[in-house]
Amino acid sequence: MRPSGWLVLLLVLVVATLGLAGDHLFPPPRALPGPPEDAPRVIVAMGDSTISGEGAGDYERDTNGEKGDWCHRSPNASIYQVKLPDVAKAYNLACSGAPSAQVGLGKVEQYTEISQSKQLTRIAARYRVTAIVVASGANDDPAFSHVLNACVQAWVGKDRPCSESIGPQWPRRINRMIPKVTSALRDIQTVMANAGYARSDYQLVVQSYAAPIGPDVARGLQDLSGCPFLSKDLRWVQQDAVPVLTEGVRKAAENVGARFLDLSRAGAGREACSSARDPDSEWFRRLAVQWTDLQHDDRATHALQESFHPNAAGHKEFGECLAEFLTTTDRAAACLRDRGGNLHAATSAD
Template sequence: MRRYRWWIGGGVILFVAILTAVFVFSGPGNVPTPKRQGPPGTGPLTIVTLGDSTLSGEGAGNYTPETNGTGGDWCHRSPNAAVFSTAVPGITAKINLACSGANAAQVGLGDAKQWTEPSQAAQLANLVKDHRVAVVVLAVGANDDPHFSDLVNQCFQAWFRTGSAPCNSSISATWQDRITAMVPKVTSAVADVKTVLARAGYEPGDYQLVLQSYASPIGPDVPVDLQNLNGCPFRTDDLRWMRDYGVPQLSAGIARAAAQTGARFLDLSRAGRGHEACSGGPNPGTEWFSRLTLRLNDLTDANRAGHALQESFHPNANGHAQLGRCLTEFLTTALPSAACLAGTDGNLHASATVS
């Protein structure tokens, strides 16, 4: 009988404990927080790109007048840039803040400028006042310690100097060290972008943050009759090093920065395979990157002459469209990382296989 009463008493205590727990965790003062419905604020759902020429639209032509030399602004933003080829469900506004030649300091917060333009992160801070930013895509780092455009110029000069060593013989000796020095600068720029959004009331789950790498604009499969000033004046061994070693190592550095900042990573290092500049031979329409491009009209204007070659060896309009297509696919998945690879249909697709 005593055991029975003990069991009843224990049951009552357990019931009261459960009842108390229900009251504590679901009572009037503890209503479960409703799930956020995306970015805070007002305005259209927006995708915004920040960074350098890979996203500004360099090489795609038809640049906006205010970024085509007006007042010294050579950011070369194009309506053909990759962001305008994206088609992410729910996104109604597409904004391009990227600037050709920008480095990590100009993308992040601070006083650094590129072609007269202030910090891109600061521009983002103004944008979120009347836009609900759902996606931020960055491409940055190549203009920091790697100085990728200088690499291309060095290889261009090596083609002229018959009998001299190929450019990669000197570049490769310090290439990895330059990439290693670049990584913390990229992570700082990405951190600044996250800070801007956090100050505006954004939580990490409110938006997608993507850091993408770079594609090799040229490769070793250039016909001999185009390895000159009519197309791609580079040595075959330099082209092979750039495609097979230089760009993949640069991409690996960007991947490390993405991992350190919690950004998703989109690998473009193999995105141009088979469609590099001059790879089409007599049919440049198959190429996704511009060949050596000289804007002859600019040579007649002292203020523009220094930019007459600026478009060379960047994604052209077709290339930007393909990159935008792959980016769209990536954004509609939950993959932490992916690679843009050509599929059997000839188009770029986001593949879960990064390595």
């Protein structure tokens, strides 16, 4: 074979070799996780009543007691107040009264609804999830709604002040809550990983709870007309119970590397019963009774469910603070009122 023939053969062999090894030498660009790149970008809310929209009214069909579903998801919920230019839609999977076990994977149901993480699986496969906001833990060992009921019972005179009966055991309740919330958050991360998302492809934000009541109750409202709590219990809820709960939720967020948004002081000055002249300025429901529900056996036990939850005005403020936080890279922030009275996401340096 002439030299030119050898050269042609060599070139053929080199090209063939590169073709066989092409996948190793020139790997294709990494495909975006989950659904196609052009899938609509969405955000998701998960957790319990503080984020489902309990107290904000106008509840979505089939979540206001229909067929036993009392999740009370509201179109006024904070997640729907988040307006971001690249987000096409918000999904609210949160359910009033949900324990963290129902937020995570597993067989635990809340008001007939399956695991929220399992519901997330379908959304993550169809849309491009850019942020997941979680508020959970209060319905685990803390049983915060039952604590408020105990405080009301103390005002009636049927029990000791809840600050005395529950206060000493409160830190232990929070400590037992932390691993449960941590587990639920890890389940959410597992769902996203199984859907092809890397940790950097979406934000996981854990938010804490705002104090719905405080010691500065307006004259004439510290009774069944608004806030039937003893003064010492009002102080304990705002100054001790909610801050300790906040630190527990913060710890769970840190355990999984999630971002943290502190709402514990978000309602300061806007708590239930804080204004005698302008109740619309408050961001939380007072003692609320759905009188028509008392006429029906299947609804009567839920007639007080909205009490001491953020109202529509509160959700609007919390949602706008959340939206601001989502546009930053801060690992943690707190929703605090500015001089104009509106909330903004303040870092520790602010």
